[in-house]
Amino acid sequence: MKKKLSWQQALQQCVTSLDELASLIPAVTQLISTAAQSSFPFKASRRYLAKINPHDATDPLLLQILPQAIEMQHHSAFSPDPLQEHRYNSLPGLIHKYASRVLITLVGSCAIHCRYCFRRHFAYEDNRPGTQGLEAIYEYIRAHPEVNEVILSGGDPLLANDAVLQSLTQALSKIPHLKRVRIHTRLITTIPERITPELIHALTHTRLKSILVAHCNHPRELDDDIAAACNTLVQNNITVLNQGIFLAGVNDNAETLIALSEKLFSCHILPYYLHSLDAVTGSAHFDLPLERQRALYTTMQEQLPGFLVPKWVKEVPGEKHKVRMG
Numbered sequence: 001m002k003k004k005l006s007w008q009q010a011l012q013q014c015v016t017s018l019d020e021l022a023s024l025i026p027a028v029t030q031l032i033s034t035a036a037q038s039s040f041p042f043k044a045s046r047r048y049l050a051k052i053n054p055h056d057a058t059d060p061l062l063l064q065i066l067p068q069a070i071e072m073q074h075h076s077a078f079s080p081d082p083l084q085e086h087r088y089n090s091l092p093g094l095i096h097k098y099a100s101r102v103l104i105t106l107v108g109s110c111a112i113h114c115r116y117c118f119r120r121h122f123a124y125e126d127n128r129p130g131t132q133g134l135e136a137i138y139e140y141i142r143a144h145p146e147v148n149e150v151i152l153s154g155g156d157p158l159l160a161n162d163a164v165l166q167s168l169t170q171a172l173s174k175i176p177h178l179k180r181v182r183i184h185t186r187l188i189t190t191i192p193e194r195i196t197p198e199l200i201h202a203l204t205h206t207r208l209k210s211i212l213v214a215h216c217n218h219p220r221e222l223d224d225d226i227a228a229a230c231n232t233l234v235q236n237n238i239t240v241l242n243q244g245i246f247l248a249g250v251n252d253n254a255e256t257l258i259a260l261s262e263k264l265f266s267c268h269i270l271p272y273y274l275h276s277l278d279a280v281t282g283s284a285h286f287d288l289p290l291e292r293q294r295a296l297y298t299t300m301q302e303q304l305p306g307f308l309v310p311k312w313v314k315e316v317p318g319e320k321h322k323v324r325m326g
């Protein structure tokens with residue numbers, strides 16, 4: 001029987017070499033761009049890579065991670081900081097954009113590098129809170145009673161070890177006006193081994209309600225181990241939601257989006273958001289015309305029960321909340 005990996009071992013085994021990518025997926029050999037790689041390096045977990053058809057250069061999972069020359073084309077509407085997060089970066093490691101919640105960029109790395117990530121150019125090196133920075137963040141939250149929810153983001157906050165997460169949730173739970181801690185993570189679908197008893201302990205032995213928000217764009221990203229990990233979370237009273245993005249070449253057809261919602265639900269995950277693409281430099285080839293997004297969303301509404309239709313939203317810098325698109 002194959003020995004199960006720990007999440008740390010799975011993380012260590014992530015593929016970062018383009019040569020190794022080409023040996024695993026021969027279809028990419030002619031497509032890899034080293035220029036795109038130097039702008040945002042390639043990285044993916046072995047679990048994710050194993051789901052790619054090695055002979056299909058248009059595989060929707062492959063396109064999400066493949067550094068391609070097309071990323072280097074200039075598009076005036078696309079910029080390094082499309083959500084203008086620098087305007088809301090109140091302290092190193094803290095973004096306060098919407099009134100009732102703040103976001104902590106806890107960790108600057110991920111187990112997968114998504115080519116459309118709106119933080120692909122984010123200055124993580126200036127935004128590592130560290131121990132002293134976290135104290136300043138707690139102080140900031142204490143001084144803002146309107147904040148009732150903390151979002152841990154990144155990077156991938158679940159790359160922090162359990163002791164760090166435990167101490168963070170404990171410290172946050174002492175701030176009386178906080179109600180919830182929300183964790184945005186792609187580890188749950190790329191390295192589900194991360195859902196350990198110690199993590200569950202950190203997320204449940206706190207007065208705060210814990211929510212995990214996964215990020216999945218195609219039903220083939222999901223598998224039985226992910227379903228089992230999410231079941232453990234749900235059994236422990238942790239809400240599990242998903243946010244996805246309309247992505248050309250990845251999920252730009254109604255069958256895929258409907259199958260994604262159905263598969264998420266069978267894995268104990270509720271569809272939460274379906275974002276329009278954030279216009280980050282290097283991602284224009286994923287952009288889908290608005291009318292196409294609208295047609296797809298209408299079909300989803302027609303064919304899915306309401307609880308499986310994610311909210312279609314767009315982030316617009318300066319707005320006080322995400323903008324509903326449909």
Ligand code: SF4
Pocket residue numbers: 109110111112113114117118119120154155156186215
């Ligand atoms: S922050 Fe999330 S979307 Fe961005 S590269 Fe990391 S896992 Fe992908």
